[in-house]
Amino acid sequence: MAGIEFHIEGLAGPTRLLEQLQHVGSRPFLIDASRVAMNQLRRRIQIEKAEPDGAPWAEWSDAYAKTRGPQHSIGIDTGEMLRGVKRRFRGTDQVEVFTDPEHATHFAKRRPIAGFSPEDAQQIEDVFAKRMDALVEGAFA
Numbered sequence: 357m358a359g360i361e362f363h364i365e366g367l368a369g370p371t372r373l374l375e376q377l378q379h380v381g382s383r384p385f386l387i388d389a390s391r392v393a394m395n396q397l398r399r400r401i402q403i404e405k406a407e408p409d410g411a412p413w414a415e416w417s418d419a420y421a422k423t424r425g426p427q428h429s430i431g432i433d434t435g436e437m438l439r440g441v442k443r444r445f446r447g448t449d450q451v452e453v454f455t456d457p458e459h460a461t462h463f464a465k466r467r468p469i470a471g472f473s474p475e476d477a478q479q480i481e482d483v484f485a486k487r488m489d490a491l492v493e494g495a496f497a
Contacts, residue, residue, distance in 0.1 A: 373495035380491065386451040388483045390443040393453040396476045400469055401431040401438050401455070408471035430467070437463060 400406065405413050409471025413430050415421075424433075432438060454460070460469065472480070 371490055376491050376495055382449045383445075385484055385487060386449070387446065388487055389480050390451040390453050392480050392483050393472075393476075394441050394443060396472070396479070397441050397453060397455060397469065398438060399439075406466045407429050408476065409472045410473060413467035431463065431469075434459075 398409070407413065413462060416424065416430065436456045437459040438455075440459065442454060444452045444454070455469070463469070
């Protein structure tokens with residue numbers, strides 16, 4: 357079994373923090389980050405109607421727009437793409453955030469939905485920092 361062992365005499369806080377970090381693993385961080393990413397994807401589909409870089413999505417063609425009713429908007433037809441936002445953990449150090457592949461594949465050809473804007477990336481970094489702060493605070497309490 358691989359691992360790292362630390363021994364810091366006289367400094368209980370740093371020792372507890374390092375022990376916590378060894379036992380926490382990446383799963384809590386991945387859960388937090390994927391929750392944020394799922395909310396960001398839902399927001400992009402439901403509200404922003406824009407690519408991750410902020411560029412507005414392409415409008416419907418005139419012919420297609422004539423087939424749409426007031427309950428429809430770009431990205432929202434049957435609601436499957438919005439309801440299909442999910443996450444899948446791959447091993448202990450990866451998580452995928454995705455949406456209904458059948459709808460997203462066709463939709464994303466003209467309107468990219470996946471990716472992070474600088475604000476999205478900052479929000480995920482903030483979530484990581486908050487979890488790290490909690491670990492540090494707990495170790496020194």
